[in-house]
Amino acid sequence: xxxxxxxxxxxxxxxxxxxxxxxxxxxxxxxxxxxxxxxxxxxxxxxxxxxxxxxxxxxxxxxxxxxxxxxxxxxxxxxxxxxxxxxxxxxxxxxxxxxxxxxxxxxxxxxxxxxxxxxxxxxxxxxxxxxxxxxxxxxxxxxxxxxxxxxxxxxxxxxxxxxxxxxxxxxxxxxxxxxxxxxxxxxxxxxxxxxxxxxxxxxxxxxxxxxxxxxxxxxxxxxxxxxxxxxxxxxxxxxxxxxxxxxxxxxxxxxxxxxxxxxxxxxxxxxxxxxxxxxxxxxxxxxxxxxxxxxxxxxxxxxxxxxxxxxxxxxxxxxxxxxxxxxxxxxxxxxxxxxxxxxxxxxxxxxxxxxxxxxxxxxxxxxxxxxxxxxxxxxxxx
Numbered sequence: 001x002x003x004x005x006x007x008x009x010x011x012x013x014x015x016x017x018x019x020x021x022x023x024x025x026x027x028x029x030x031x032x033x034x035x036x037x038x039x040x041x042x043x044x045x046x047x048x049x050x051x052x053x054x055x056x057x058x059x060x061x062x063x064x065x066x067x068x069x070x071x072x073x074x075x076x077x078x079x080x081x082x083x084x085x086x087x088x089x090x091x092x093x094x095x096x097x098x099x100x101x102x103x104x105x106x107x108x109x110x111x112x113x114x115x116x117x118x119x120x121x122x123x124x125x126x127x128x129x130x131x132x133x134x135x136x137x138x139x140x141x142x143x144x145x146x147x148x149x150x151x152x153x154x155x156x157x158x159x160x161x162x163x164x165x166x167x168x169x170x171x172x173x174x175x176x177x178x179x180x181x182x183x184x185x186x187x188x189x190x191x192x193x194x195x196x197x198x199x200x201x202x203x204x205x206x207x208x209x210x211x212x213x214x215x216x217x218x219x220x221x222x223x224x225x226x227x228x229x230x231x232x233x234x235x236x237x238x239x240x241x242x243x244x245x246x247x248x249x250x251x252x253x254x255x256x257x258x259x260x261x262x263x264x265x266x267x268x269x270x271x272x273x274x275x276x277x278x279x280x281x282x283x284x285x286x287x288x289x290x291x292x293x294x295x296x297x298x299x300x301x302x303x304x305x306x307x308x309x310x311x312x313x314x315x316x317x318x319x320x321x322x323x324x325x326x327x328x329x330x331x332x333x334x335x336x337x338x339x340x341x342x343x344x345x346x347x348x349x350x351x352x353x354x355x356x357x358x359x360x361x362x363x364x365x366x367x368x369x370x371x372x373x374x375x376x377x378x379x380x381x382x
Contacts, residue, residue, distance in 0.1 A: 009232045014054075014073055022073075024234040026050045029071060032085050035227065036092060039330050040120050044100055045092060052076075060087040062094035064104070069095065081229040082196055082239070089122035096120070121327055176220070176251065190245050192323040197256050200228040200237040207288035210296060211259060212240055218299045219255055220248040220317070222324040224331070243324045259295070263288055 012021070029050050037045050053061070053070040061070045069091050076084055093116035097103050101112055109124060117124040201208075204225055212223040221244035228239035242252055267287055325331075 012077060012232050014077065017073065021231075021234060022052055025052060025073075025076060025231055028229050028231070028234075028236070029069075029084075029088060032088055032227075032229075033069075033092065036085070036089055036120065041096070045095055046099070048095065060091045062091040062098075064095070064098045076231050080196070081200065081231060082226075084231075086122050089120040090117065090124070093117045093120050093122060093124075190319065192243060192245060192320055193249065194241055194243045194327065195249050195253060196226075197240045197242060197253060198260075200230045200235070200239050202235055202237040204238055205285055205288070207263075207285065207292045208240070210289065210292035211256065214259075214292065214296050214299065215242060215252045215256060217296075218303065219252040220244060220320075221252045222320060224324075224328055243327065244320060259292075263291060266291060 012018075030047060033045075033047060033050075037043050037047075048062075048067045048069045051068050051070045053072045054074075055072050056074045059072050059075045062068075063070070069088070071084060071087060071091075075087060093113055094108065096116040096119070097112050101116075103112055114124050198208075209225075212225070215221055216223040221242040224241050224243075225238040226241045227236070229236050242249055244252065267284055270287055271284075
């Protein structure tokens with residue numbers, strides 16, 4: 001989201017890993033073990049000995065005789081932290097079967113193990129690209145003609161003609177709403193999953209909270225800021241997780257891509273247009289908070305119009321809520337720290353009301369993890 005120029009990630013090689021960094025990784029693995037143990041198992045497991053391994057093929061392992069849980073160094077450097085935590089949960093499932101169920105050398109991936117994986121909300125397969133890390137490689141939107149129509153309308157929303165763009169955006173919202181209402185009315189079976197968006201951030205700014213709320217309120221997904229970690233920098237933080245159907249996740253991820261991509265040029269244009277010899281009118285964070293608030297106001301007006309003129313009212317997806325709470329059984333509501341209101345904030349609101357989602361859905365997106373199978377304000381992981 002119009003981020004300041006990112007510093008290059010530190011060059012870290014397997015052959016020359018600093019000892020202090022390895023110790024930090026072990027502390028972070030222990031922290032996540034405790035968090036997962038509390039969140040899903042009510043602290044049923046005793047903390048094991050953590051070990052960093054050298055294998056490039058084996059992501060992790062559980063040695064019950066020595067009570068050693070191993071995670072591969074290569075895994076930590078090659079995949080995002082959400083994948084590492086999924087592997088950690090997988091090995092915790094082995095520990096659970098052995099130490100809590102007392103099955104010892106029972107079938108390592110048998111029924112009891114799969115039940116333990118369900119308790120721990122992890123993938124029994126433990127593949128490197130799960131992070132549950134399956135990618136949105138095949139566009140589900142392209143395979144559905146109704147969603148293809150929404151894609152075309154989102155592309156038209158980028159028209160320089162303001163009236164045409166607003167009409168296209170309104171119709172896209174209408175068809176997306178009708179699409180989801182149809183599935184609810186028919187009680188059609190739906191596959192839910194999740195994806196991660198953006199990078200691990202130490203501080204979540206107000207505009208980021210507003211954007212996650214926009215995706216949740218208007219694009220049929222559930223949003224939560226989950227604990228994450230940057231192992232190269234040894235920096236803990238949070239990352240945005242969205243839950244929903246494959247179709248809605250793809251649309252929401254493209255909306256995220258467009259908004260985050262458009263915000264930077266809009267801020268630069270505002271800065272150049274309002275700058276004086278002394279200062280720019282408003283700060284970057286003030287402007288971005290206003291920009292996203294303006295977009296939210298615009299989408300809310302469109303929602304009100306659909307309810308008033310079309311009688312299309314969305315009351316929520318109870319099955320999605322159930323799936324979301326299955327993933328996040330311990331949650332607490334949070335709010336952003338807020339930014340001071342200024343002329344820059346007001347300018348951002350004005351520009352946000354003009355913002356249209358130009359990019360068509362179904363093109364190439366940045367790769368991001370997501371578990372795409374499985375049984376409203378944004379919330380913070382506990």
